[in-house]
Amino acid sequence: MVSVIGTGDIGHRWSIGELAQASGVTVRTLHHYDEIGLLTASERTASGHRRYTEHDLRRLYRVRALRTLGLSLEEISGVLATSADDLVSMRHLLTTQLRKLGEHAARIEQLQSQILGLLSSIDDSSMPDPDQFMTTLEMISVFETYFTPEQREQLADRRAQLGPEAIEAAKTQWAGLVEEGLQHMRAGTPVEDPQVQDLVRRWDAVGNMFHVGEETKSVVQRMWEENSAQISQRLPWPAEQMTGLVAYMKQAREAV
Amino acid sequence: MVSVIGTGDIGHRWSIGELAQASGVTVRTLHHYDEIGLLTASERTASGHRRYTEHDLRRLYRVRALRTLGLSLEEISGVLATSADDLVSMRHLLTTQLRKLGEHAARIEQLQSQILGLLSSIDDSSMPDPDQFMTTLEMISVFETYFTPEQREQLADRRAQLGPEAIEAAKTQWAGLVEEGLQHMRAGTPVEDPQVQDLVRRWDAVGNMFHVGEETKSVVQRMWEENSAQISQRLPWPAEQMTGLVAYMKQAREAV
DNA sequence: TCTTGAACCTCCCGCTACGTCAGGTCCTAA
DNA sequence: TTAGGACCTGACGTAGCGGGAGGTTCAAGA
Numbered sequence: 001m002v003s004v005i006g007t008g009d010i011g012h013r014w015s016i017g018e019l020a021q022a023s024g025v026t027v028r029t030l031h032h033y034d035e036i037g038l039l040t041a042s043e044r045t046a047s048g049h050r051r052y053t054e055h056d057l058r059r060l061y062r063v064r065a066l067r068t069l070g071l072s073l074e075e076i077s078g079v080l081a082t083s084a085d086d087l088v089s090m091r092h093l094l095t096t097q098l099r100k101l102g103e104h105a106a107r108i109e110q111l112q113s114q115i116l117g118l119l120s121s122i123d124d125s126s127m128p129d130p131d132q133f134m135t136t137l138e139m140i141s142v143f144e145t146y147f148t149p150e151q152r153e154q155l156a157d158r159r160a161q162l163g164p165e166a167i168e169a170a171k172t173q174w175a176g177l178v179e180e181g182l183q184h185m186r187a188g189t190p191v192e193d194p195q196v197q198d199l200v201r202r203w204d205a206v207g208n209m210f211h212v213g214e215e216t217k218s219v220v221q222r223m224w225e226e227n228s229a230q231i232s233q234r235l236p237w238p239a240e241q242m243t244g245l246v247a248y249m250k251q252a253r254e255a256v
Numbered sequence: 257m258v259s260v261i262g263t264g265d266i267g268h269r270w271s272i273g274e275l276a277q278a279s280g281v282t283v284r285t286l287h288h289y290d291e292i293g294l295l296t297a298s299e300r301t302a303s304g305h306r307r308y309t310e311h312d313l314r315r316l317y318r319v320r321a322l323r324t325l326g327l328s329l330e331e332i333s334g335v336l337a338t339s340a341d342d343l344v345s346m347r348h349l350l351t352t353q354l355r356k357l358g359e360h361a362a363r364i365e366q367l368q369s370q371i372l373g374l375l376s377s378i379d380d381s382s383m384p385d386p387d388q389f390m391t392t393l394e395m396i397s398v399f400e401t402y403f404t405p406e407q408r409e410q411l412a413d414r415r416a417q418l419g420p421e422a423i424e425a426a427k428t429q430w431a432g433l434v435e436e437g438l439q440h441m442r443a444g445t446p447v448e449d450p451q452v453q454d455l456v457r458r459w460d461a462v463g464n465m466f467h468v469g470e471e472t473k474s475v476v477q478r479m480w481e482e483n484s485a486q487i488s489q490r491l492p493w494p495a496e497q498m499t500g501l502v503a504y505m506k507q508a509r510e511a512v
Numbered sequence: 513t514c515t516t517g518a519a520c521c522t523c524c525c526g527c528t529a530c531g532t533c534a535g536g537t538c539c540t541a542a
Numbered sequence: 543t544t545a546g547g548a549c550c551t552g553a554c555g556t557a558g559c560g561g562g563a564g565g566t567t568c569a570a571g572a
Contacts, residue, residue: 001360017518032558045568047566047567048522052570061398064400066393068397069371074557090389091379097371101368109361111324119354141321196351228555282531284531292529303537305538415555
């Protein structure tokens with residue numbers, strides 16, 4: 001223990017190749033660690049070849065261990081620079097890393113469920129049109145540009161809370177409302193008509209099921225107005241008719 | 257639908273800034289996509305400014321959606337190059353991605369438990385010496401250089417199978433064996449002595465609890481011989497004595 | 513002692529998916 | 543006409559090395 005640490009001590013020396021072999025890293029990695037000052041060979045031969053001491057070996061082990069835990073070389077450099085008898089910064093670093101890994105895991109889980117959804121939509125018999133899948137794909141992006149991550153999470157929570165049956169029921173209900181609206185629009189019913197106003201009320205009621213605050217409602221409103229053509233491609237009605245219907249409903253809503 | 261795809265069609269055009277704004281990416285990103293040929297503006301003005309069509313917009317949406325699912329730009333480029341009415345390659349890509357995410361999640365889980373172990377060892381009252389923590393850290397690296405990932409997984413499974421109580425019991429039992437061995441060594445008992453031979457048998461019996469095959473046993477043997485000084489720093493006995501004991505036990509094992 | 517092949521040295525470019533200048537051109541509204 | 547914002551291309555930087563070029567040094571055999 002006494003002679004392990006310190007300069008000028010006798011003991012085994014490793015060439016860079018030997019150290020690489022012994023520790024399972026490449027020579028290039030050791031070169032890199034030297035370049036960034038993370039691990040410098042304590043000695044050099046007269047001709048410039050690196051000689052690593054046991055002290056260096058142990059430092060390398062620490063570096064590699066912290067690397068496998070997912071820490072960056074900069075973080076490792078920092079925590080190994082603090083005095084060795086102070087584990088406070090180490091504890092802090094590990095705690096932070098644990099939190100990061102947790103967030104990462106949550107993100108992965110979310111992606112997995114999204115991909116599973118897409119895969120099932122591909123295999124679903126109700127998707128005969130590959131182009132419709134592409135539109136679904138596009139909708140993911142549209143959705144993400146309009147909502148903040150928090151809002152998306154809120155909406156996802158709300159959907160999970162409602163359950164798949166309630167969502168299917170709402171879809172069916174909403175399909176009926178669309179048909180009703182299209183009929184009124186074709187018939188030229190004025191937007192002030194009580195029938196149309198009642199339709200708006202029921203329409204919004206269905207939509208409100210999915211919201212938790214006013215914010216997401218207005219965002220959806222905007223998204224619909226700006227992307228109705230796009231969104232309506234996933235629906236069983238012609239895009240132009242849906243665009244028209246959206247404008248018609250907007251008028252009716254403002255006519256109150 | 258008819259006039260959406262095709263060149264020379266009328267329709268809205270976006271400048272690169274407008275497209276960036278609308279889709280929530282940066283101008284630099286669009287430049288990058290152009291550079292690598294992933295998304296090129298369908299038109300240019302006479303002076304060279306990019307003009308994006310609705311077709312380009314929809315392609316951008318697809319690209320961004322696939323990016324959020326964690327696919328690389330190269331993979332996206334590949335799958336968007338296949339004919340649009342062929343979802344087979346898309347299905348394959350998503351399935352592969354799902355598998356990758358699963359592996360990633362498993363890895364994260366493993367790291368989390370490792371970090372939790374280290375954190376508890378820091379907070380543990382039985383770790384008054386910060387240097388001992390560093391040695392523990394080094395051992396992670398030593399462990400990983402000696403065992404393949406499969407072997408590590410096997411050993412971890414085995415430990416989980418045994419449960420924490422059995423492991424604690426084995427530790428205590430082993431501590432007794434070490435004391436016994438040190439006494440024999442100090443007393444100069446010859447390695448052929450039945451008492452020592454019996455000790456070796458019991459010693460190996462405890463060790464074998466943790467192994468599933470012959471492979472890991474011989475690896476541990478090698479690891480012990482090459483790193484006994486290092487390993488023994490985590491043990492409550494002086495390093496030199498442990499190094500000596502390892503050599504003594506090795507002799508006894510070969511003396512049969 | 514000489515030789516030769518392996519090991520070592522120092523640059524330097526490459527990878528992902530962009531961020532961020534720099535220096536110059538273009539567009540648009542006042 | 544002019545100002546200032548938007549746009550252009552080109553180039554360097556990021557993290558953690560991989561891999562190669564071109565030159566020097568080491569170690570073992572003849």
